[in-house]
Amino acid sequence: MGPESFPQNIHLRDGSSATLLPLKPGDMDALQAFYRNLPEEERLVLKDDVASPQWAKSFHQRLETGEVISLIAMAGDRIVGEGTLYRTFRGWTRHVGEIRICCHQDYRRRGLGTSLAANLVKLATDLGIEKIIVQVVANQLGARKVFEKLGFHKDAVLPHHVMDLAGTKRDLIVMANDVSQIWAAMEAINQDTPLHMGD
Amino acid sequence: MAKTEIRVGGLGGQGVILCGSIIGKAAAIHGGKHATLIQAFGPEARGSACSAQVTVSDDVIGYPYVKNPDILVLMSQDAFNQFIPQLKPGGMVLYEAELVKPDGKLPEGVRAMGVPATRFAEELGRRLVLNIVMVGFFAGVTGLLPFEAVEKAVLDSVPRGTEELNLKALKKGYDFGREQAV
Amino acid sequence: MHADPKGVLTGVHFIDGDHAACEGALAAGCRFVAGYPITPSTEIVERFAHRIPKVGGVFIQMEDELAASIAIQGAVWGGQKVMNVTSGPGLSLMMEHLGYAFITETPCVWIDVQRCGPSTGMPTGPAQHDMMQVKWGSHGDFQIIALCPNSPQECFDFTIRAFNMAETWRVPVFLMMDEVVGHMTERVDIPEASEIEVVERKWTKKKPGEYKVYETTPEDPVPEMVKAGDGYRIHVTGLTHNEKGYPDMTVPNQERMLGRLIGKITQNAHKLVDVREDGVEGADVVVVSYGITSRVAMAAVEQARAKGAKVGSARLVIAWPFPAERMKEIARTAKVFVVPEMNMGQMVQEVERAVAGAAKVVSVPHAGGSVHEVDTILNAIMEAAR
Numbered sequence A: 001m002g003p004e005s006f007p008q009n010i011h012l013r014d015g016s017s018a019t020l021l022p023l024k025p026g027d028m029d030a031l032q033a034f035y036r037n038l039p040e041e042e043r044l045v046l047k048d049d050v051a052s053p054q055w056a057k058s059f060h061q062r063l064e065t066g067e068v069i070s071l072i073a074m075a076g077d078r079i080v081g082e083g084t085l086y087r088t089f090r091g092w093t094r095h096v097g098e099i100r101i102c103c104h105q106d107y108r109r110r111g112l113g114t115s116l117a118a119n120l121v122k123l124a125t126d127l128g129i130e131k132i133i134v135q136v137v138a139n140q141l142g143a144r145k146v147f148e149k150l151g152f153h154k155d156a157v158l159p160h161h162v163m164d165l166a167g168t169k170r171d172l173i174v175m176a177n178d179v180s181q182i183w184a185a186m187e188a189i190n191q192d193t194p195l196h197m198g199d
Numbered sequence B: 001m002a003k004t005e006i007r008v009g010g011l012g013g014q015g016v017i018l019c020g021s022i023i024g025k026a027a028a029i030h031g032g033k034h035a036t037l038i039q040a041f042g043p044e045a046r047g048s049a050c051s052a053q054v055t056v057s058d059d060v061i062g063y064p065y066v067k068n069p070d071i072l073v074l075m076s077q078d079a080f081n082q083f084i085p086q087l088k089p090g091g092m093v094l095y096e097a098e099l100v101k102p103d104g105k106l107p108e109g110v111r112a113m114g115v116p117a118t119r120f121a122e123e124l125g126r127r128l129v130l131n132i133v134m135v136g137f138f139a140g141v142t143g144l145l146p147f148e149a150v151e152k153a154v155l156d157s158v159p160r161g162t163e164e165l166n167l168k169a170l171k172k173g174y175d176f177g178r179e180q181a182v
Numbered sequence C: 001m002h003a004d005p006k007g008v009l010t011g012v013h014f015i016d017g018d019h020a021a022c023e024g025a026l027a028a029g030c031r032f033v034a035g036y037p038i039t040p041s042t043e044i045v046e047r048f049a050h051r052i053p054k055v056g057g058v059f060i061q062m063e064d065e066l067a068a069s070i071a072i073q074g075a076v077w078g079g080q081k082v083m084n085v086t087s088g089p090g091l092s093l094m095m096e097h098l099g100y101a102f103i104t105e106t107p108c109v110w111i112d113v114q115r116c117g118p119s120t121g122m123p124t125g126p127a128q129h130d131m132m133q134v135k136w137g138s139h140g141d142f143q144i145i146a147l148c149p150n151s152p153q154e155c156f157d158f159t160i161r162a163f164n165m166a167e168t169w170r171v172p173v174f175l176m177m178d179e180v181v182g183h184m185t186e187r188v189d190i191p192e193a194s195e196i197e198v199v200e201r202k203w204t205k206k207k208p209g210e211y212k213v214y215e216t217t218p219e220d221p222v223p224e225m226v227k228a229g230d231g232y233r234i235h236v237t238g239l240t241h242n243e244k245g246y247p248d249m250t251v252p253n254q255e256r257m258l259g260r261l262i263g264k265i266t267q268n269a270h271k272l273v274d275v276r277e278d279g280v281e282g283a284d285v286v287v288v289s290y291g292i293t294s295r296v297a298m299a300a301v302e303q304a305r306a307k308g309a310k311v312g313s314a315r316l317v318i319a320w321p322f323p324a325e326r327m328k329e330i331a332r333t334a335k336v337f338v339v340p341e342m343n344m345g346q347m348v349q350e351v352e353r354a355v356a357g358a359a360k361v362v363s364v365p366h367a368g369g370s371v372h373e374v375d376t377i378l379n380a381i382m383e384a385a386r
Helices: A025-036 A040-045 A053-065 A112-126 A142-147 A178-187 B017-026 B077-086 B118-123 B127-142 B146-158 B163-177 C017-028 C040-053 C065-077 C088-093 C095-104 C131-136 C152-169 C179-183 C251-266 C292-306 C322-333 C349-354 C375-386
Strands: A008-011 A017-022 A068-075 A078-087 A096-103 A132-135 A153-163 A169-177 B003-011 B034-039 B048-055 B071-074 B094-096 B111-113 C012-018 C030-035 C058-061 C082-085 C110-115 C120-124 C144-148 C172-178 C187-191 C277-279 C284-288 C311-316 C318-320 C335-342 C360-363
Touching: A017 A112, A025 A053, A025 A068, A025 A078, A040 C110, A040 C120, A053 A068, A068 A112, A078 A112, A096 A112, A112 A132, A112 A142, A112 A178, A112 B163, A132 A142, A132 A178, A132 C187, A142 A169, A153 C017, A169 C322, A178 B127, B003 B017, B003 B077, B017 B034, B017 B127, B017 B146, B017 C012, B017 C187, B034 C179, B048 B077, B071 B127, B077 B094, B077 B163, B111 B127, B111 B163, B111 C179, B118 B127, B118 B163, B127 B146, B127 B163, B146 B163, C012 C017, C012 C360, C017 C030, C017 C110, C017 C131, C017 C152, C017 C179, C017 C187, C030 C040, C040 C058, C040 C179, C040 C375, C058 C082, C058 C311, C065 C082, C065 C110, C082 C152, C082 C179, C088 C110, C088 C131, C095 C172, C110 C152, C110 C179, C131 C318, C144 C152, C152 C172, C152 C179, C152 C187, C172 C179, C179 C311, C284 C292, C284 C349, C284 C360, C284 C375, C292 C311, C292 C335, C292 C375, C322 C335, C322 C349, C335 C349, C335 C375, C349 C360, C360 C375
Parallel strands: A096 A132, B003 B071, B071 B094, B094 B111, C030 C058, C030 C082, C082 C110, C110 C172, C144 C172, C284 C311, C284 C335, C335 C360
Antiparallel strands: A008 A017, A017 A068, A068 A078, A078 A096, A132 A169, A153 A169, B003 B048, B034 B048, B034 C187, C012 C187, C110 C120, C144 C318, C277 C311
């Protein structure tokens, strides 16, 4: 992660601003506090039990190895948003990175999530990750629009795959951004035209 | 500045033409000079070698080809073997240090400078940008074109989404070239 | 009137002559091309096919050059501005339809990216082998206009000019490119659409019934045009025809018709002169050249002057109609014409004919496949200057 890109001051649509920076191990407590403050419904969407100390330890380890890259958005001294890029170095999906974005209720619909996501996409590209995925629930229309704008397309649909607190099942959509396409374009222009003779 | 005749040579797929095109664009579009780029067809593209001829000049360019270059930018041993005999006395050859071994074939008075462009590209994350490292190295060593012009030419030439890495590759080659500048 | 902005790729580009020619055609309003691929011209139509989904228009790849060269003419009478894109071997196949375009006064642009012949020759090697073919290749007497660009910028500019001339004179207008100019990449500046002058087709204001397809006046030998679907009943034929376009195969009518068709150009040749001269006044030796050869010649002329020779250069931008009058004038003061061409001596014959012995004329031929070496032309100049 280029230190020269962060911290990044961003201006949001409602006129407020926030600062994006990489998560440091010392921020773990603040991050957990941020998660605990999310409505229960939303904490359900987070795959891990982010409130538990075991999670914090494992997350910290993965930050160290680089399997996890996390950006936080600060307004003053509060964390108001967070975006994480997950990847593995071994295994059959080692070319794939997964993004998850989370914004405080007061900081939604103003471009913060988009900004976090865009930065993570750029980081993933620079790291040589070939494909980035994000999981969204079918009715999260706002989130889907944000990712479409960032170049994601619907890759797969898992029907009735997520269940909310009330027991309602919804489709889970995996959206993907084939970062390797960008580099495929670069490779294409590097193709030196072959000799062609005759008609 | 009189004419400067440059030939870029390498294997097909290394982005030899793109390399020549960026130099030409930097000169003609952003550098206030005349530039003519010709890609090699015919016998010169035999085998796997391919090359780009770039002439850069303050004045209108008459003869369009590069027969005896002032500067060679080479990314493969084949290209080195093929083009080194054409180099003008006192000319300069810039080469990829891992793919080309000059091993004593250099004519009298010729300056030869290598750059580990493949390694630089891999360190930056993509081997593919090796030719952009070469462009940067060329710009840094020769000082022929302002860095800003070359930078703009790179941005004009690479696909959206690849700009940041390509600019890093350019700078890496350029800085390495500045250290060896004559 | 100004160009349609949709077809104008305003900006500063680094592209080759083929691509620039395509952009020139789009800027001029060309929206129909029927093509057949042939090296080194293929990129022109490939780009056209690639661009028209955005710009609007039609591209059809035809089954051969005969089909291509006549399909475009149908499109002209359907109201479109069209171009024909080929190289020497393709042009040979198009000769019959070239004559048809001439006798029917179908305005069209023919781009010939010349390559080394004869026959299949060296497909990727440049030459200027077709200069006489475009003038005499079809059967019968006919007239054409031919422009010779020497850079990608001129490929853009002269293509627009060619389209304008085609509409003005209603003859086939050739753009004589060559493989070097077509494949060399240089800076091309494309201005705003509002800065590009485009000649609109000479549409008639007469009503159906009043209008006659080939009616002209002595002052204006170029007839007005209509297009299919506008309600005019017209008849267009390659047979010798009268004002109404009906066959009228009598000797007096042949004289009348052909006289006017040929006269459109021969009597207006003074309006179709474009020779770019440098240092011709007072020069002993004058180098006459065109196309890419003119750039190499320029380098040779500069070196000759550095050696003290009094040498001028006359670059043919319009090669046909040949500027015979201007050559005659130059022959009054110049002693030797040096004519380098990438062929075995074609336009030099026109120089000889115009000069009619008033000065010496030296051919500097080249079999083709590359441009002249600067030294070859320089030596010829110095020899002539002795």
